[in-house]
Amino acid sequence: MPAPAVEVVDLVKRYGSTVAADGLCLTVERGTITAVLGPNGAGKTTTVETCEGYRRPDGGLVRVLGLDPRRDARALRPRVGVMLQSGGVYPGVKAIEMLRHIAALHAHPLDVDALVDRLGIGSAGRTVYRRLSGGQQQRLSLALAVVGRPELVFLDEPTAGLDPQARRATWELVSDLRRDGVTVVLTTHYMDEAEKLADTVAVVDHGKVIATGSPGELTARGASGTLRFRATAGLDVSALRDVLPEGTQVHETLTGHYLVEGAVDPRLLASVTAWCADRGVMPEDLTIDRRTLEDVFIDLTGRELRA
Amino acid sequence: MSTQPDAGSLSFHPAPAAAPLPRMVAAQAGLEVRMILRNGEQLLLTIVIPVLVLVLFASVQVMDLGTRAARVNFLTPGVLALAVMSTAFTGLAIGTGFERRYGALKRLGATPLPRWGLLLAKALAVLAVEALQVTLLAVVAQALGWDPRGSALAVLLLLLAGTAAFSTLALLMAGTLRAEATLAAANLVYLLLLVSGGIAVPLDRFPASARPVLEALPAGALSQALREVLRDGHGLPWGALGVLLAWAAVAGTLAARTFRWE
Numbered sequence: 040m041p042a043p044a045v046e047v048v049d050l051v052k053r054y055g056s057t058v059a060a061d062g063l064c065l066t067v068e069r070g071t072i073t074a075v076l077g078p079n080g081a082g083k084t085t086t087v088e089t090c091e092g093y094r095r096p097d098g099g100l101v102r103v104l105g106l107d108p109r110r111d112a113r114a115l116r117p118r119v120g121v122m123l124q125s126g127g128v129y130p131g132v133k134a135i136e137m138l139r140h141i142a143a144l145h146a147h148p149l150d151v152d153a154l155v156d157r158l159g160i161g162s163a164g165r166t167v168y169r170r171l172s173g174g175q176q177q178r179l180s181l182a183l184a185v186v187g188r189p190e191l192v193f194l195d196e197p198t199a200g201l202d203p204q205a206r207r208a209t210w211e212l213v214s215d216l217r218r219d220g221v222t223v224v225l226t227t228h229y230m231d232e233a234e235k236l237a238d239t240v241a242v243v244d245h246g247k248v249i250a251t252g253s254p255g256e257l258t259a260r261g262a263s264g265t266l267r268f269r270a271t272a273g274l275d276v277s278a279l280r281d282v283l284p285e286g287t288q289v290h291e292t293l294t295g296h297y298l299v300e301g302a303v304d305p306r307l308l309a310s311v312t313a314w315c316a317d318r319g320v321m322p323e324d325l326t327i328d329r330r331t332l333e334d335v336f337i338d339l340t341g342r343e344l345r346a
Numbered sequence: 347m348s349t350q351p352d353a354g355s356l357s358f359h360p361a362p363a364a365a366p367l368p369r370m371v372a373a374q375a376g377l378e379v380r381m382i383l384r385n386g387e388q389l390l391l392t393i394v395i396p397v398l399v400l401v402l403f404a405s406v407q408v409m410d411l412g413t414r415a416a417r418v419n420f421l422t423p424g425v426l427a428l429a430v431m432s433t434a435f436t437g438l439a440i441g442t443g444f445e446r447r448y449g450a451l452k453r454l455g456a457t458p459l460p461r462w463g464l465l466l467a468k469a470l471a472v473l474a475v476e477a478l479q480v481t482l483l484a485v486v487a488q489a490l491g492w493d494p495r496g497s498a499l500a501v502l503l504l505l506l507a508g509t510a511a512f513s514t515l516a517l518l519m520a521g522t523l524r525a526e527a528t529l530a531a532a533n534l535v536y537l538l539l540l541v542s543g544g545i546a547v548p549l550d551r552f553p554a555s556a557r558p559v560l561e562a563l564p565a566g567a568l569s570q571a572l573r574e575v576l577r578d579g580h581g582l583p584w585g586a587l588g589v590l591l592a593w594a595a596v597a598g599t600l601a602a603r604t605f606r607w608e
Binding site for chain 2: 091092093113116117118119121123125126127128129130131132136140141143144145146147149150153154157168169183185187188189190215216218219220221
């Protein structure tokens with residue numbers, strides 16, 4: 040049984056009087072995508088950069104592929120791909136030249152032309168780094184993280200500042216990395232990104248992981264949701280409540296407007312529509328609000344995620 | 347392995363391994379040389395200004411330096427020292443400062459290339475550019491009637507010691523100051539040493555009290571020593587060699603302690 044891809048136990052990291060990591064724990068299983076989700080300043084970058092060997096922990100244990108990121112740096116570097124949050128490229132070097140250079144530092148790199156095609160870097164490849172747009176710089180940075188065919192990649196906010204199309208392209212690439220057996224750890228403050236992409240989400244705030252699990256597990260925790268519909272006025276809401284799971288609330292909020300609160304799942308939806316069908320009632324404008332990670336985050340931290 | 351979903355798809359199956367060390371260092375040194383040769387401002391400092399100083403001061407009697415042949419024999423060693431200073435100090439400091447600012451050094455730290463490999467590649471790149479400069483300046487000087495003497499080995503040792511002194515000073519500066527501060531300071535030092543480093547103006551034109559100081563600076567030590575060998579045909583000036591190596595030892599030690607990669 041190989042060691043987990045990443046194992047962080049009780050990580051403490053201080054910068055002067057600021058505590059960036061305050062007993063942070065995180066385990067990443069091999070072959071999975073883990074999203075480290077949290078607001079700016081939560082400790083995401085500190086955690087990732089400690090795993091990358093850039094920061095020396097003030098306390099706790101950090102193991103990457105079973106090795107110490109600082110002591111075993113030499114053994115780890117070929118195996119770990121890194122995408123920094125910004126920069127990382129010589130300002131006067133062309134995008135494709137930088138990519139070829141990093142490829143040349145590895146024994147079995149990816150085909151650079153194919154990677155350039157795949158990420159839509161294309162004509163930007165002949166432009167020097169400092170003249171690339173923010174999105175092009177991000178994509179180059181991502182390409183640099185994967186070109187050496189690593190088994191583990193750390194992506195620090197890989198889609199920050201990307202347009203929707205480029206974000207989707209990045210998501211597809213991250214999914215393909217998992218398909219081919221690469222472990223991915225990414226930081227993000229986008230809820231939808233964590234929800235769509237990650238097998239495991241670790242919610243970080245004030246230097247600690249305050250919740251961890253699959254997106255489904257996190258949103259189901261203390262699950263509540265709402266289902267609203269319009270129908271003829273004066274339906275017997277208590278009769279509807281009787282056919283629904285215990286704890287479900289049903290109200291007619293305005294005349295002909297109904298609100299069902301509870302664990303909204305496919306079965307509950309079927310029960311509501313079946314009950315309406317038995318009465319020959321057509322539920323209209325039926326909308327469902329399930330808890331999102333955003334709601335989970337607000338519940339956990341009492342504040343909104345600054346996106 | 348598994349079947350490809352479609353022909354255009356790229357496989358990311360892990361195959362991690364570092365390239366052999368010599369290949370990594372060669373790739374890095376090649377990139378460093380290309381970056382230097384492609385940078386217009388750097389070429390101005392490393393090629394254009396030294397050649398201009400040589401041609402201008404040799405052709406025009408700016409100072410009383412004797413016949414044209416005497417002028418060329420005086421100027422060429424100084425301009426060789428200027429060439430070393432421009433590449434090993436000014437160019438290296440400015441380049442490294444901006445690489446640090448843009449996070450390129452940080453990113454490179456995550457690649458299989460070890461840090462000493464990066465430093466070795468930088469040293470090789472500086473030496474390769476210096477070889478180009480020395481060749482070009484020697485050809486121009488020959489055309490102007492240069493008559494070099496002394497031992498080529500002594501000249502080579504002095505150039506290497508000067509490179510060590512200047513490049514460690516450059517790394518000390520680039521590793522601690524902000525990139526903009528490095529840019530300004532490196533250009534200022536270039537200008538000051540161009541005037542006071544015995545490059546185009548003989549050190550004996552300065553007040554007697556200033557001379558020991560100027561001769562103890564790397565530019566003065568290198569230009570004077572090169573002149574003693576190339577113009578006067580003396581053997582290796584051990585004193586100046588010692589001065590240069592002392593600068594390299596002190597600056598190198600400080601740089602190793604203070605250099606910040608990000």
